[in-house]
Amino acid sequence: MNNPFSEIKELLPFEAAFSLSEIVSVSSESISRLSTEEKRELELCKSHKRQREFVTSRITLKEMARKIGDRQEFQILKDELGQPFGKTNSQEFFVSIAHTDDYVLCGLSRDHPLGVDLEPVDRTVPSRLKHRITHSKETDVASEIPLIRLWTIKEAYIKLRGQGLRMNMNQVQITRESDRMFAKINNDKRAKICSFRLKNNWLAVAYYH
Incomplete structure (x- = not known):
């Protein structure tokens, strides 16, 4: 696949976005892009590795939401089973996140569940x-x-x-x-x-x- 994400999106029976991003560092600039709730969750991450994964996934998903046309404040929350989902003031999104030591893979959809790894x-x-x-x-x-x-x-x-x-x-x-x-x-x-x-x-x- 020359552009695997583009080819996958053509196959999907619904609109979705995907991104493979390199892990970023935790800095004052990256933290400033988090919501109040996300900042609280970041403080609960006990290892520096987990903090970097958390910050990278949240920033990546916010950028993805803007690219598909949602300019409202976007944050990631978790349901009662601990599964992440995206939320703005007017809409919820299906979200899936995976990571290695070097990369974070994110999937985002307005209407349909998906899973990534x-x-x-x-x-x-x-x-x-x-x-x-x-x-x-x-x-x-x-x-x-x-x-x-x-x-x-x-x-x-x-x-x-x-x-x-x-x-x-x-x-x-x-x-x-x-x-x-x-x-x-x-x-x-x-x-x-x-x-x-x-x-x-x-x-x-x-x-x-």
């Missing part, structure tokens, strides 16, 4: 964990792609569902149809997966189609 291409997943990641019926898929790529695909789907640690990866089944990949759990509605490599990371976007 990324991991470094060179991250090694111990083989002993394979049974915790793979579904019993997806041995072909698991043998065709790197395990860390499969990890991002499933993590994006889990974020789409908003269930986080309440769902095990091996509950999620990935299937292929031609050059397309889908994810589902049991007989629930399946999601489409876009999976690609960018800046030495595996990225995945999950959405209902």
Whole structure:
């Protein structure tokens, strides 16, 4: 993909924005761009690494909201399950966030849920964990792609569902149809997966189609 995010957006049945941003430093300038509630949440981040991830994701999402035409004050809040969502005075947004040591990946949509994830291409997943990641019926898929790529695909789907640690990866089944990949759990509605490599990371976007 020459411009993977543009190609993904063309596939989506709804409007969405995506951004892969390098982690920024925590400075007085970056903090000034946060809302009062976001500043309070920043103070609860115990490590400098987590503070940098937090600031980068919030600034990135604010810029994304402006690009899709919302000029109101935009902030990120969390629901009762700890899932992030975007909010202005007049509207709420679906949000998904993922990060590595170097990058933050954000997805934003006005109308439809989505899930994103990324991991470094060179991250090694111990083989002993394979049974915790793979579904019993997806041995072909698991043998065709790197395990860390499969990890991002499933993590994006889990974020789409908003269930986080309440769902095990091996509950999620990935299937292929031609050059397309889908994810589902049991007989629930399946999601489409876009999976690609960018800046030495595996990225995945999950959405209902």
